[in-house]
Amino acid sequence: MNKVITYEDLGFRDYKEVWEYQEERFQEILNIKIQNRRQGTQLPTPNHFIFVEHPHVYTLGKSGDLGNLLVSEAELSQRGANFYKINRGGDITYHGPGQVVGYPILDLDNFFTDIHKYLRFLEEMVIRxxxxxxxxxxxxxxxxxxxxxxxxxxxxxxxxxxxxxxxxVTMHGFALNVNTDLSYFDLMIPCGIKGKGVTSLSAELGRHIPMTEVKSRLKKHFRTLFETIPE
Incomplete structure (x- = not known):
């Protein structure tokens, strides 16, 4: 099992560009697994963890309800936001400046084959x-x-x-509100959950939070939980 993680910080990047980049990494891992199964080889599969910050964008999961977007795509465009229907689970989500987005692209055969445990570990990383x-x-x-x-x-x-x-093999991931403009959440029903609010680290603490600091702490807790090996 390969427990080495390759970390990348892509900075401020368009959502679609990074989605395609994820798909490439994701497919590379799948191809190795398929080759191993067909040819009886044991080539190691890589693991990636991508940090990124996106321009304003709304994404709708494959089982999501478009009715949870409260404005038209034309109105989103006027606010400088894009909209994409994508292939993750979940409903509608907003990404934007001041938000730490993380995309772990892992072969869970290197760790544990339990998707619920995987989600709980991502939650625990954020909780810590x-x-x-x-x-x-x-x-x-x-x-x-x-x-x-x-x-x-x-x-x-x-x-x-x-x-x-x-x-x-996993892709997509999490979005942690750090210094996010929360007014953009008013244009949707976040994750399709009515009657509950959203917040950010800066809103809770009353100060600007360095993004690099948050990413460093997320990475530290991820390494502990997944028992990764240093690069």
């Missing part, structure tokens, strides 16, 4: 990162992602998640 800032992130039953004040009228989501997996 929030804990570094004195915030108590929690899971909300039946609602993938990380929340604050679960079970109260003030419940609000700080991190959304949606993944795709095939032959135990």
């Amino acid at each position: 990162t929030l804990g570094d800032y004195g915030l108590e992130g929690r899971r909300s039953e039946g609602e993938t992602g990380v929340w604050l004040d679960v079970g109260t009228p003030q419940a609000r989501k700080i991190c959304a998640m949606g993944v795709r997996a095939s032959r135990w």
